[in-house]
Amino acid sequence: MHDLIAAPFRNEHLVLRPGSQRAVKIGAAKFTDLENAVKAGRALPGWLVDVARRAWGVDTFDRPAHAAVLVRRPGPYEFSRATWELNLGCDFDCEHCYLAEKRFEGLDWAGKARLLHVMRDAGVVWLQITGGEPLIDPQFPAAYQLAHELGMQVELLSNGSQLGKPRMLELLAALPPTKMSLSVYGASPETYDGLTRRRGAFKRFTRGLDAAVAAGLNIDLSLIITNRNAHEADAMRAWADRLGVARREYANISPTIHGGAETLPSQSPEHLTQRAPFTGCPAGHTFFHADPFGRASICKVGREPNIDLPTEGVAGLARLGSIADSLMLRTGGCTGCQLSDTCRVCRPMAKVFQEAKAPLKNYCQHG
Known part of the structure; x- marks a missing residue:
């Protein structure tokens, strides 16, 4: 290597x-x-x-x-970053998850390898691999190694449940990710297992986290704050600080990618944070997202229209810029809004909230 x-x-x-x-x-x-x-x-x-x-x-x-x-050779466009949902399957069943039904499906190995080569040829240098839970995919080790061989800097988003397995840790220690972001759902077995709806989840996470820190991986903890674990927010912060790892907090719960509202009751109202004004986004211009079938969209939220990368190849990405521009237009309930210059969410995200009939206070200044 x-x-x-x-x-x-x-x-x-x-x-x-x-x-x-x-x-x-x-x-x-x-x-x-x-x-x-x-x-x-x-x-x-x-x-x-x-x-x-x-x-x-x-x-x-x-x-x-x-x-x-x-x-690395330059790509024909300006794309340097991408995210890839390796698979939407997950060994947890978190009540706040924006993916809704987490089906374990997607490309076979030939399709995954083809997709990674298309990303390389498009000029992608920084690749974030996510899910679902990417590390439970049987083809994750091969996909991860191929991404490295193709010259990509790989970031992983994971729940950490698989990091206690020696073979997984050996792979990541030999080919370290640039960053590994691990989601934290509580500071006690009762809270953690309750939120993930999986008995033993806290034990598996703790074992994996300790192993990853001991292996020297670059860990970044994502503290997910919901109404079920908000009482342990300080304990989660202290846990990260004790380990000496970076931490971020995510408290604003989103509807599902299908516009479903079933995730919204998980919101802890007192922890709802005010987003910074939306001033633009590189989605679809220098960045794109690929789902488990290799369908490229501007991001994880604005999933349609999309482009079948394994079939169309790099040339298909030429259309993403115009798709991005069209998705950012203020339409529907946002047409003519007098506060649009200081709006705090992008148009694709606002559309998801609107489809879920979410309270305005969750995403709109008119709330």
Whole structure:
């Protein structure tokens, strides 16, 4: 496996190290120099050896350039980031989950591999793999390893239930994700198991979290605050602080991706936070989302219209920009709104709330 990745990024060029969030910007001349060294089978340029030593403490480049560095080619568009729902299946059944019915279905291995190659050819450098729970998919290890081999920086979103398994931890320790975001649903077995509706969920999560921290993985805890666990919010914060890992809080519960309102009663009203004004989004222009069938949409919320990537390939992404622009138009109940300049949700999210007949206070200033 390569030690470094060199990738075009918009009008710049970056050097990255798999598993690290740090990036080093280099000029076009140095990028060309590196390309030529790789093609000719020469040793790494001295300047790159110095960069790797300073940025990542790497000091053992005794391989030729083509073995140590993967040079990425630019994609035809501006896409550099993507998210991929490997599968919507999950071993938890959280009452607040925006996915609603979590069916375990999607592409076979040939389709998954095809999708990853399309993403690589589109220029995707940063890939977030999510679900459902991605780590329960039998093809997760192969998909994760292929994403690394293709030169992607992979972030994982997980419930952590599988991290206590030695083989899973060995894979992630050998090929570290740039970040692993783990959802936290409580600070006690009673609360955690009650929210996930799975007996033993807290025990599995705790075992996995401790193993991941001990393995040195870059952990980021997502504290999910609902009416069932709000009384343990301080305990969840203290837990993260004791472990010395980053934490974020998510308290605004969304309707399901189908516009269902069954998740909304999980909201803890006193923890409802005010979103920042929506000032634009790169969805559909420099970023896209792929569902378990490889259907590319502008994001996880604005899922239609979409593009069948395994069938259409990279060329299909040319339509995403116009789809994004059309989905951002103020329509329906938002047409002519006098507060639209300071609205706090994007149009696709507002549509989901409207379809769920959610209280205005959950998403609209008119509430």
